[in-house]
Amino acid sequence: MTFLNYTFQDPSPLISYSPGQWVEGSSTNDSHAADYSGGSFKVTSDAGSTATLSFVGTSITIFGAKRPNHGSYSVALDDGPEFVGNGNGDNIFQFPLWNAQNLSNTQHSVVMTNLPTHRGKFLDIDFISIGRELGPPGFTGEISEAPIDDGSPFVVYKGSWTNVSGITPLTAFNSTLHSTTQAGSSVSVFFQASSIELYGLYVNAPFQVSLDDQLPRDLAGPNVDLDAREEHPETLLYLADGLDENTTHVVTLTNSVSNIGRPFFFDFAIARSSRNPDPNFTIPISMLTPTPSTSANITATTSPIIRATATSMNGAIIGGIVGGVTGLLILAFIAFMLLRRSKYYYRALPPRSNVTPLLSPGGPQIRKSGLMPFISSSMRPGRPSSIISNSSSFWTGQQSHVPPSSIISSSTSDTSSSYDRSSHVASSYSTETMETREVDDKLRTEKYPYGRTLHAVNVV
Numbered sequence: 001m002t003f004l005n006y007t008f009q010d011p012s013p014l015i016s017y018s019p020g021q022w023v024e025g026s027s028t029n030d031s032h033a034a035d036y037s038g039g040s041f042k043v044t045s046d047a048g049s050t051a052t053l054s055f056v057g058t059s060i061t062i063f064g065a066k067r068p069n070h071g072s073y074s075v076a077l078d079d080g081p082e083f084v085g086n087g088n089g090d091n092i093f094q095f096p097l098w099n100a101q102n103l104s105n106t107q108h109s110v111v112m113t114n115l116p117t118h119r120g121k122f123l124d125i126d127f128i129s130i131g132r133e134l135g136p137p138g139f140t141g142e143i144s145e146a147p148i149d150d151g152s153p154f155v156v157y158k159g160s161w162t163n164v165s166g167i168t169p170l171t172a173f174n175s176t177l178h179s180t181t182q183a184g185s186s187v188s189v190f191f192q193a194s195s196i197e198l199y200g201l202y203v204n205a206p207f208q209v210s211l212d213d214q215l216p217r218d219l220a221g222p223n224v225d226l227d228a229r230e231e232h233p234e235t236l237l238y239l240a241d242g243l244d245e246n247t248t249h250v251v252t253l254t255n256s257v258s259n260i261g262r263p264f265f266f267d268f269a270i271a272r273s274s275r276n277p278d279p280n281f282t283i284p285i286s287m288l289t290p291t292p293s294t295s296a297n298i299t300a301t302t303s304p305i306i307r308a309t310a311t312s313m314n315g316a317i318i319g320g321i322v323g324g325v326t327g328l329l330i331l332a333f334i335a336f337m338l339l340r341r342s343k344y345y346y347r348a349l350p351p352r353s354n355v356t357p358l359l360s361p362g363g364p365q366i367r368k369s370g371l372m373p374f375i376s377s378s379m380r381p382g383r384p385s386s387i388i389s390n391s392s393s394f395w396t397g398q399q400s401h402v403p404p405s406s407i408i409s410s411s412t413s414d415t416s417s418s419y420d421r422s423s424h425v426a427s428s429y430s431t432e433t434m435e436t437r438e439v440d441d442k443l444r445t446e447k448y449p450y451g452r453t454l455h456a457v458n459v460v
Contacts, residue, residue, distance in 0.1 A: 002135050002143050003058070004272070006239060008128040010042045011202050011232040013219040014053065014239065015128065017042060021049040025124060035093040036065070036126050040232060043124040047116030051125055054109045056241065059131035061099035062112060064124050066092040071121025073097070074113045084115070087123055094126055105133040132241060134195060135274035144276050148189060148269040150178045155269075159185025159255075164265075171233040173268035177201055181263045186254040193271035195241030196251055201265035202235035206256040209238050212249055218256070234267065245273050 008014055011024070025041040027033040033040065041064070042051070053060075062075065066089025075083045075098040085097055098112070114123035134143050148154055150173075151163070160182040166175055177200075178187065189198065208216040219238070243249055255264040 002133065002139060002141070002274070004132055004134050004143065006057075006130045006132060006197075006236070008053065008130065008236055009038050009232065010036075010040060010125050010127055011204070012236050013202070013207070014055075014236065015042075015125070016052045017044075018048075018050045021046040022051070032065075032067075032091065032093070035091075037063070037094055038127070038232065041065070041124045041126050043122055044114050045120055045122050047114060047119070049114045049123070051112045052109065053128060054107065055130050056105065056107055057130040057132040058103045058105050059099070059101045059129075060103070060108070060110060061129045062097050062110075063094050063126045063128070064097045065126065066090070066095050066097075067122070067124075069120075069122050071123070072115040072117045073123045074115055076111045076113075078108055078110075087121075132195075134241060134272060136194075136245075139274050141274060144273045146191075146193065146271045146273070147173065148191065148271060149174050150176055150187075150266055150268055154190045155266075156188045156190070157186070158188070161185060161187070172201065173199070173234070177265050177267050179263040179265045180255050181259055183255055183258040185264075186252050187266045188250050188252040189269045190248060190250050191269070191271040192245060192248055193273040194243050194245045195239070195272040196243070196249070197236060197270045197272075198238040198251065198253065198266070199234050199269070200237050200267045202232045202237065203262055203265070205259070205262045205264040207237075207264055208254045208256055209251065210254075211240055211251045216252075216254065237266075241272075245275060 022042045022044045023029075025033055025036070025043045027039065060077075064087065066087050068088065068090065070087035070089070072084060072086050075085070077100055083098055087097065089095070100110075112123075112125065114121075135141070155178075157178065159180060161178045161180045164172075164177040164179055179201075189196065206218065208218055210216040237253065238251065240251065251269075253264075253266065
């Protein structure tokens with residue numbers, strides 16, 4: 001069996017501090033902050049304040065400081081006896097305050113409490129180290145480590161995210177991060193390994209985590225001093241192991257609150273396995289949201305670092321969108337031409353009736369072919385509106401894909417033209433006009449047996 005040590009720095013959301021009773025120690029409020037690991041620690045002076053960690057492992061050590069203003073504390077592991085220690089000392093930092101060895105590699109829970117033996121005495125926590133067994137039973141080989149950066153195609157974002165690059169002076173894997181301040185925005189990491197670790201730049205932002213089909217659980221809810229703004233790079237946000245190496249897994253982190261002043265950051269993940277990464281590993285399409293047109297492939301190098309690459313999906317997506325929009329444009333153009341032809345060439349005069357038509361003051365102009373209608377500008381056919389589309393590549397920084405949401409085309413026309421009754425009243429037809437009208441009606445009936453009704457036509 002292979003063993004590996006994991007370090008939980010004090011700001012890790014996996015450590016649950018009793019709310020409102022712990023504060024963040026840093027260089028702004030303690031001149032010895034630089035003596036702590038990472039330059040930060042959690043400290044309390046309230047009697048009964050607790051810090052709890054649930055973990056899987058065979059060993060655990062809690063590190064803190066022994067200082068003149070520190071007092072007694074207790075530690076309880078699972079249902080075992082309570083250990084009582086004394087934190088008073090002459091400024092000894094990164095000191096092992098308590099440890100346990102030879103544990104079963106199963107789920108455990110440890111609780112550390114500041115005892116009320118001396119009023120106003122402090123207790124601080126610097127970091128916690130966990131020893132874990134990795135690999136299947138009986139495995140004695142090396143564990144393969146595969147970092148997955150925040151820009152990998154195996155990292156899928158949903159919601160509103162910002163790609164932050166060129167970070168200085170803070171430490172970030174490959175100098176890039178993704179951040180969000182929108183509640184409900186999530187990041188999902190796909191992998192095939194026995195364990196997974198997720199890291200981020202942490203500023204006490206609460207979030208939820210879910211693994212595969214498990215229900216989401218809250219992390220860093222009411223945790224420590226939520227007014228603290230210290231930034232902690234490469235903080236372990238989540239850890240899971242004992243997973244099937246031959247199955248594709250997905251772990252999802254979801255930002256819980258909208259807070260511009262407290263963004264949630266994702267930096268990178270580390271997948272560990274007892275075997276080398278499978279170069280043919282693909283993400284099942286059914287696991288992806290939104291669903292791409294193909295799967296993504298991992299290309300492994302001789303080093304344990306995965307160089308993740310995606311198959312070309314942008315071309316397929318863009319090609320499909322362009323083809324679809326082009327087809328719709330052609331259909332819209334055909335519809336426009338038919339509508340134009342219909343309005344200009346198939347607008348018929350009204351059939352014979354007792355209604356007296358309205359004629360221009362100068363009388364009708366008679367031709368052998370019949371009366372020539374005048375169509376006002378308000379009756380001319382309208383234009384189809386523009387086609388609206390919005391799409392983006394699935395594997396971009398925002399990882400979002402929105403297909404053309406709607407195709408809108410319309411045409412407008414008036415059913416009648418406006419006229420002035422007082423100036424366009426005809427008193428009678430001439431004999432020649434009536435004869436021409438009868439001939440025209442006959443021609444119209446033969447050519448357009450179904451006809452159309454036009455309520456008002458100006459004749460010139």
